[in-house]
Amino acid sequence: MTRAAVITVGNELLFGETVDTNAAWLGRTLSASGIEVVRRYTVGDVEVDIQEALRRAMVDTELVLITGGLGPTPDDITKVAVADLCGRELVADEGLRARLAERFRAAGYDEIPALSESQYQVPRGARVLRNPAGTAPGLLLEEGNVTVVMLPGVPGELKAIVAGDFAPVMARFSGEALHHRLVHTTGIFETRLAEALEPAIEALKGPERSAIRLAYLPDQLGVDLRLTIVGGSSEAAARHCDAWLAGVGHVLDPWRFESASGDLAEAVVDELRRAGRTLAVAESCTGGLIGARVTAVPGSSRVFAGGTIAYSNDVKVHQLGVSEQDLHRDGAVSAAVASQLAAGAAQLFGADVGVGVTGVAGPGGGSDEKPVGTVWIGVSVDGDVETFVARYPGDRAGVRTRAAQAALARVYRHVRNLDGG
Amino acid sequence: MTRAAVITVGNELLFGETVDTNAAWLGRTLSASGIEVVRRYTVGDVEVDIQEALRRAMVDTELVLITGGLGPTPDDITKVAVADLCGRELVADEGLRARLAERFRAAGYDEIPALSESQYQVPRGARVLRNPAGTAPGLLLEEGNVTVVMLPGVPGELKAIVAGDFAPVMARFSGEALHHRLVHTTGIFETRLAEALEPAIEALKGPERSAIRLAYLPDQLGVDLRLTIVGGSSEAAARHCDAWLAGVGHVLDPWRFESASGDLAEAVVDELRRAGRTLAVAESCTGGLIGARVTAVPGSSRVFAGGTIAYSNDVKVHQLGVSEQDLHRDGAVSAAVASQLAAGAAQLFGADVGVGVTGVAGPGGGSDEKPVGTVWIGVSVDGDVETFVARYPGDRAGVRTRAAQAALARVYRHVRNLDGG
Numbered sequence: 103m104t105r106a107a108v109i110t111v112g113n114e115l116l117f118g119e120t121v122d123t124n125a126a127w128l129g130r131t132l133s134a135s136g137i138e139v140v141r142r143y144t145v146g147d148v149e150v151d152i153q154e155a156l157r158r159a160m161v162d163t164e165l166v167l168i169t170g171g172l173g174p175t176p177d178d179i180t181k182v183a184v185a186d187l188c189g190r191e192l193v194a195d196e197g198l199r200a201r202l203a204e205r206f207r208a209a210g211y212d213e214i215p216a217l218s219e220s221q222y223q224v225p226r227g228a229r230v231l232r233n234p235a236g237t238a239p240g241l242l243l244e245e246g247n248v249t250v251v252m253l254p255g256v257p258g259e260l261k262a263i264v265a266g267d268f269a270p271v272m273a274r275f276s277g278e279a280l281h282h283r284l285v286h287t288t289g290i291f292e293t294r295l296a297e298a299l300e301p302a303i304e305a306l307k308g309p310e311r312s313a314i315r316l317a318y319l320p321d322q323l324g325v326d327l328r329l330t331i332v333g334g335s336s337e338a339a340a341r342h343c344d345a346w347l348a349g350v351g352h353v354l355d356p357w358r359f360e361s362a363s364g365d366l367a368e369a370v371v372d373e374l375r376r377a378g379r380t381l382a383v384a385e386s387c388t389g390g391l392i393g394a395r396v397t398a399v400p401g402s403s404r405v406f407a408g409g410t411i412a413y414s415n416d417v418k419v420h421q422l423g424v425s426e427q428d429l430h431r432d433g434a435v436s437a438a439v440a441s442q443l444a445a446g447a448a449q450l451f452g453a454d455v456g457v458g459v460t461g462v463a464g465p466g467g468g469s470d471e472k473p474v475g476t477v478w479i480g481v482s483v484d485g486d487v488e489t490f491v492a493r494y495p496g497d498r499a500g501v502r503t504r505a506a507q508a509a510l511a512r513v514y515r516h517v518r519n520l521d522g523g
Numbered sequence: 524m525t526r527a528a529v530i531t532v533g534n535e536l537l538f539g540e541t542v543d544t545n546a547a548w549l550g551r552t553l554s555a556s557g558i559e560v561v562r563r564y565t566v567g568d569v570e571v572d573i574q575e576a577l578r579r580a581m582v583d584t585e586l587v588l589i590t591g592g593l594g595p596t597p598d599d600i601t602k603v604a605v606a607d608l609c610g611r612e613l614v615a616d617e618g619l620r621a622r623l624a625e626r627f628r629a630a631g632y633d634e635i636p637a638l639s640e641s642q643y644q645v646p647r648g649a650r651v652l653r654n655p656a657g658t659a660p661g662l663l664l665e666e667g668n669v670t671v672v673m674l675p676g677v678p679g680e681l682k683a684i685v686a687g688d689f690a691p692v693m694a695r696f697s698g699e700a701l702h703h704r705l706v707h708t709t710g711i712f713e714t715r716l717a718e719a720l721e722p723a724i725e726a727l728k729g730p731e732r733s734a735i736r737l738a739y740l741p742d743q744l745g746v747d748l749r750l751t752i753v754g755g756s757s758e759a760a761a762r763h764c765d766a767w768l769a770g771v772g773h774v775l776d777p778w779r780f781e782s783a784s785g786d787l788a789e790a791v792v793d794e795l796r797r798a799g800r801t802l803a804v805a806e807s808c809t810g811g812l813i814g815a816r817v818t819a820v821p822g823s824s825r826v827f828a829g830g831t832i833a834y835s836n837d838v839k840v841h842q843l844g845v846s847e848q849d850l851h852r853d854g855a856v857s858a859a860v861a862s863q864l865a866a867g868a869a870q871l872f873g874a875d876v877g878v879g880v881t882g883v884a885g886p887g888g889g890s891d892e893k894p895v896g897t898v899w900i901g902v903s904v905d906g907d908v909e910t911f912v913a914r915y916p917g918d919r920a921g922v923r924t925r926a927a928q929a930a931l932a933r934v935y936r937h938v939r940n941l942d943g944g
Contacts, residue, residue, distance in 0.1 A: 118550025129539025144563035389818025390811030397810025411830035
C-alpha cells in the first residue's frame with residue numbers, strides 16, 4: 103500500500119482560527135483509494151518549516167501532498183520553499199500564463215495584475231494540475247522515488263483539482279482499498295463494551311476475526327466501533343463485516359442502533375415511522391434539546407406530535423397534569439414527576455409515545471440527595487410508563503446532552519420492539 | 524514567546540473520519556496565552572510514529588502537547604509510547620486509583636474493571652492533571668528543558684483539564700501576552716460589516732487605531748471581531764479597546780450584543796433578568812432549538828417561562844390559539860401564524876415576551892412562493908406583536924440555526940430597550 107504524507111501550511115491552522123478540514127477530506131479521499139496517510143504535518147507560513155516537514159515526509163513516504171500557501175499574497179511561500187528545497191528554479195509556464203490572462207480578461211482586467219504574476223511561475227519540470235475553480239494551479243514534482251504534489255488550500259479548489267487532473271495520479275498509486283464499517287452504540291462505557299466484546303471476538307472461528315481491525319471511537323454520546331478491512335472488493339468486505347456482526351452482534355444488541363448519519367435521533371425517527379407510532383416530549387432540564395434533535399431529522403414531522411418545555415412547576419401541573427401533591431412530596435426531580443410528564447406529553451399531544459425528563463443540570467440546584475447530574479426519565483408507550491434515574495457527569499451542557507441521548511436511547515429500544523401498526 | 528508543538532494521535536484523524544477540532548481549539552487557547560504553536564503533527568496509533576513525532580517536537584519546542592490515545596482499549600498506546608521514549612516505567616498512582624474506583628462504584632461496578640486498570644498507571648515522576656469529565660487523566664512530564672503534556676482526545680475532557688489543572692502550567696509558559704477582546708455581532712454579513720466599520724476606523728485619531736489589530740471571525744451565527752493588542756498590561760489593553768469601541772462602536776450598535784460566552788442566548792437571559800421580564804416560545808420549524816439554547820444558560824429558569832414545540836397545525840390551533848381560518852388562508856408559514864404563535868406562547872405560559880417561529884426548514888416542503896429557507900418570526904412584548912420574514916441559506920440544520928439566532932436577536936433588541944420592571 104502506498105504510504106502518503108499530508109502537509110498543511112498556514113498560520114491560521116496553527117493558531118486555530120481555521121479548522122483543518124482539508125486534511126480530513128484528503129485522508130478520506132486517499133484512504134478510499136487505498137493510499138494510506140501515515141503522517142500529517144501542519145506548519146506555519148515559514149519557509150524553513152515547510153522545507154523541514156517536506157524533507158521528513160520524503161524520507162518516510164512515496165507520496166507527499168502539500169496544501170496551502172499557493173496564493174498570490176506575500177505570505178504564500180509554499181511554491182518557493184518547495185522549489186528551493188528541490189533545487190529547481192521557478193520558470194514561467196506559458197500555457198498557465200495564457201489561461202491566467204484569459205481568466206483575468208474575463209474578470210475585466212486588461213492584463214494579469216502584478217500581484218498575480220507569480221501564479222504562472224512553476225518549479226522547472228513541474229507538471230501543472232489545472233485548477234478549474236481558481237488561479238493557483240496544483241503542481242506535481244517527481245523527486246527521485248517520491249512524488250510531491252502542491253495543492254491550493256481553498257477547499258473548493260483543492261477538491262476540484264483532486265477530482266480532475268489529480269485523479270489519474272491517485273489511481274497510479276492506488277493500492278488495496280480500505281473498507282470501513284461503523285457500528286453505533288450508546289449507553290455503555292468504552293471499557294465495558296470492550297469487556298463484553300473482546301471475548302466474543304476471541305471466540306469467532308471464521309476469517310472475519312483476523313480480517314477485521316477494530317477501533318473504539320468514544321464520544322459524549324456513545325461509542326462507535328470502526329471495522330476496517332484491507333483489500334479485496336467492497337462486496338467481500340461487506341460479507342466479512344456481516345459475518346462478524348452475526349458472530350458477535352448479540353453482545354452489542356442492548357446498545358447498538360442503526361443510523362446512516364450516526365445520529366440516534368435519526369434512528370428513533372426511522373423506528374417510529376416503521377412502527378407507525380408518534381412521539382411527544384415534556385422536557386424540563388433538557389429544555390427543548392430532545393425536540394430539537396428529533397425535529398432536526400428530515401421527515402420527522404410525520405412522527406413528532408409536539409412537545410412542551412416544562413421548566414416551571416406551574417407548567418408541569420397545569421399543562422401536563424403532574425400531581426401537585428407528588429411534586430410537593432417527591433420534588434420536581436423524581437420518578438413520579440418523570441412518569442407523569444411522559445404520560446402527560448403523550449396525552450396532551452395525542453401521541454403513542456411520551457417522554458418526560460426532569461433533572462438537576464447544574465451548576466446550581468444540587469443537594470446531597472439529588473446532586474447535580476441526577477436526572478429522572480420517563481417513557482410512556484401506548485399507556486405503559488417506565489422510569490429510570492441516572493447520574494450524569496460533566497457540566498450543565500454535558501448533563502443535558504447525556505440525558506437527552508439516554509431518553510432517545512430508551513425510546514429507540516421500546517419502539518424497536520413494537521410491531522408496525 | 525514559548526514555542527509549543529501539538530501532536531494529535533489517532534488513525535481516525537489520518538483517515539479523516541474525525542476532523543481535528545482539538546488541534547484548532549488548542550491553537551486558539553495557547554495563542555491567547557501568548558504561547559506560539561509552531562508545529563503540529565498527526566500520527567496514527569503506532570508506537571514508533573508517536574515516538575518519532577515526540578522526539579522531533581522535543582528538539583524544536585519547549586512545550587509539547589499530545590492528545591488522544593489515552594483511553595483504556597488496546598489501540599490506546601500514547602502513554603506507553605511516551606513512557607518508553609522517556610525511559611520511565613509505568614507505576615500505579617494511588618490517588619488516581621482511588622478516584623477511579625470511586626467513579627466506577629458510582630457507575631455500579633464493585634471494582635475497577637480489568638481493562639481500565641491501565642487508567643491509573645502513570646509514567647514514573649509524572650504529574651497527574653485531573654480529568655473531571657472522564658477516566659483518562661492528563662499527565663505532565665518534565666524531560667530536561669521540555670515539558671510534555673498528555674491529554675485525552677475526547678474534546679470535553681481535554682477542555683475540562685485545560686481549564687483546570689493545566690491552567691497554571693499554561694500560565695507559567697505565557698509570554699508577552701496577546702490581549703484579545705471579542706466584540707460579538709449577529710445579523711450582518713462580514714463584507715457589509717467591514718464596509719461600515721473600516722471608514723470609522725480610518726477616522727480614529729488616538730493610539731487605539733495603530734495599537735489594535737482587527738480580525739473578522741465569521742461563522743453561521745454572526746461575525747465576531749477580535750481586537751488584539753500585543754504586550755503591555757491588560758489594563759492598558761482594556762483602555763485601548765474601550766477607546767476603540769467608543770470611537771467606532773456606534774457603527775456596530777445595530778448588530779452588537781454583549782455576552783461573556785459569546786452566546787446570544789446568554790445575552791438574552793441577561794437582558795431579560797435586568798428588565799425583570801419572562802420569555803416563552805412557540806417553535807414550529809426550530810422544533811425546540813430556541814428553548815434548548817435559552818435553557819442551556821445557567822440561571823435561565825428565572826426568566827424562561829416555558830415553550831411549546833408546535834410542529835403540527837393541531838397543536839398550533841388547540842394549544843396556542845392560532846386561528847384555523849388564518850392557517851387555512853395564509854398557510855402555516857405566514858405572518859399571521861407567526862404573530863399568533865408569539866402571542867399564544869406569551870399567554871399560555873404567562874410570559875411578558877413571546878416568540879413564534881414558523882418556516883420551511885427543508886429539504887422538502889418548499890414552493891415557489893415559500894421556498895426552503897423561508898421563515899416567519901413573531902415577537903410579542905407586553906402584548907405588542909411584531910413579525911418579520913427572512914429567507915435563510917443552507918441545509919435544514921443551517922436554516923433552523925439561523926432562524927433561532929434571528930429570533931433571539933430580535934428578542935435581545937426589544938428587551939434591551941425595556942426598563943427594569
